[in-house]
Amino acid sequence: MQRWSRRIGLTFGALAFVAAQASAQAVLKPEQMRELAGQAVMQGQAGLAFDLTGALIERDDGDLNAHLIRSRAARNLGRNEDALTHARFAWALADEEDARYAAALAMAQALSSSGRRTAAQLWLRRAVQIAPDDRSKARAAEDFQYVRRQNPWSTALRFSISPSSNINNGSRNETSELFGLPFEFALEGEARALSGVEIATGFSTRYRLVTNERKRTDLLLGLSHRTYVLSDTAKDIAPDTDGSDFATSSVFVGLQEDYALPGGRARLGWNARLGRTWYAGDPLLSYTRIGTTYRRIAGDNGMLSLSINHESQAGEGTRPDATIWSASLGYGMSLTSGNSLSISTSFTDSQSDADYLTYSERAISARYALAKPIGPAQLEFGLSLSQKLHEKSNLTTDGRDERSVKASVTAALPEMDFYGFIPTNTLNAERTNANIDLYETENVGIQLGIRSAF
Numbered sequence: 001m002q003r004w005s006r007r008i009g010l011t012f013g014a015l016a017f018v019a020a021q022a023s024a025q026a027v028l029k030p031e032q033m034r035e036l037a038g039q040a041v042m043q044g045q046a047g048l049a050f051d052l053t054g055a056l057i058e059r060d061d062g063d064l065n066a067h068l069i070r071s072r073a074a075r076n077l078g079r080n081e082d083a084l085t086h087a088r089f090a091w092a093l094a095d096e097e098d099a100r101y102a103a104a105l106a107m108a109q110a111l112s113s114s115g116r117r118t119a120a121q122l123w124l125r126r127a128v129q130i131a132p133d134d135r136s137k138a139r140a141a142e143d144f145q146y147v148r149r150q151n152p153w154s155t156a157l158r159f160s161i162s163p164s165s166n167i168n169n170g171s172r173n174e175t176s177e178l179f180g181l182p183f184e185f186a187l188e189g190e191a192r193a194l195s196g197v198e199i200a201t202g203f204s205t206r207y208r209l210v211t212n213e214r215k216r217t218d219l220l221l222g223l224s225h226r227t228y229v230l231s232d233t234a235k236d237i238a239p240d241t242d243g244s245d246f247a248t249s250s251v252f253v254g255l256q257e258d259y260a261l262p263g264g265r266a267r268l269g270w271n272a273r274l275g276r277t278w279y280a281g282d283p284l285l286s287y288t289r290i291g292t293t294y295r296r297i298a299g300d301n302g303m304l305s306l307s308i309n310h311e312s313q314a315g316e317g318t319r320p321d322a323t324i325w326s327a328s329l330g331y332g333m334s335l336t337s338g339n340s341l342s343i344s345t346s347f348t349d350s351q352s353d354a355d356y357l358t359y360s361e362r363a364i365s366a367r368y369a370l371a372k373p374i375g376p377a378q379l380e381f382g383l384s385l386s387q388k389l390h391e392k393s394n395l396t397t398d399g400r401d402e403r404s405v406k407a408s409v410t411a412a413l414p415e416m417d418f419y420g421f422i423p424t425n426t427l428n429a430e431r432t433n434a435n436i437d438l439y440e441t442e443n444v445g446i447q448l449g450i451r452s453a454f
């Protein structure tokens with residue numbers, strides 16, 4: 001009954017509006033026309049709302065609410081350029097928090113409807129930033145996630161600064177026994193652990209070529225660069241060394257595809273990449289990689305994953321070629337408390353003409369994330385154990401055996417949210433014991449970075 005009453009009211013209002021136009025008499029006051037236009041757009045009568053707001057804007061082109069309603073009506077009518085035009089007018093007119101938030105949402109909606117979903121995501125981040133309350137912020141974040149799912153482009157930017165006690169993975173020892181001789185050799189320069197700061201940047205993007213209920217096909221591109229600044233202590237240990245001597249850069253292009261398996265609980269996929277890596281500014285290697293992945297929902301809140309990869313490395317300059325097989329098995333789940341736990345194990349086998357590139361490595365790792373913050377921080381804990389075996393080494397007749405343990409604690413700070421990005425602080429501690437002193441390492445560092453909150 002209420003629904004019919006609204007429709008009758010809208011109809012009489014429209015007739016009144018037409019009559020007013022025909023007789024040039026003001027039957028409805030501006031606030032009544034504005035309310036009628038709002039009800040019309042909500043009841044699916046976008047044409048009526050568009051006409052009503054047109055009259056309001058003709059009367060006063062600074063009518064903020066009329067521009068907002070007209071933008072929504074134009075979008076519902078498929079007039080996306082008109083929707084954008086009036087959303088821009090609304091944004092220019094908005095000077096209060098609530099109005100700016102509404103105008104930002106209108107801009108995002110108009111952009112998304114016109115197919116410009118990446119720009120829409122930027123406006124939704126702006127809406128999150130200026131949201132007047134938590135409920136409005138959550139709505140903008142939900143809209144962002146919806147637009148992201150619809151967007152064929154998905155882009156991630158990465159940046160971090162990491163002070164470290166060992167940027168070059170040098171030995172923690174000052175001397176080493178070599179070749180089984182009964183005396184020790186002094187380790188100098190780059191062979192020693194050098195402290196400093198790592199500066200890392202990265203960019204990756206994905207374009208979804210095909211998406212339907214059965215399969216997804218993505219084109220991939222990624223770039224990354226990592227360089228270092230040595231501490232004064234490191235410069236004293238290695239005076240002829242510069243942080244850029246350890247810099248690495250990489251680029252790759254790839255294609256990946258996955259398929260939904262019968263039952264809707266599992267997906268099977270494959271991926272291929274071509275990449276190139278530079279070290280200290282010089283080409284180091286080119287590689288081709290192909291792999292397969294399998295993911296399956298396990299129980300009500302778990303996910304099982306399996307991957308197998310084959311990589312062929314073509315060395316540049318004096319670096320030998322290498323062929324690498326790797327496999328990993330993982331399981332992640334959400335606990336009843338809301339916390340999450342994931343465990344994975346991996347195995348790598350590398351073959352090459354060079355002893356230092358011929359090895360097998362196995363590892364196991366675990367991650368535990370708390371759902372509720374402790375104070376201002378959301379915490380994640382990580383632990384990994386690994387063993388790396390080289391059957392041959394040019395430094396000993398017994399080969400090379402390294403065993404490493406790494407622990408990390410990450411604190412994300414959601415209260416310092418800025419446009420949907422939050423700062424993160426990660427404390428890393430790693431120690432490697434080896435049968436050759438030269439490869440015994442130790443590293444403690446803090447990584448300062450940012451990540452998206454949604």
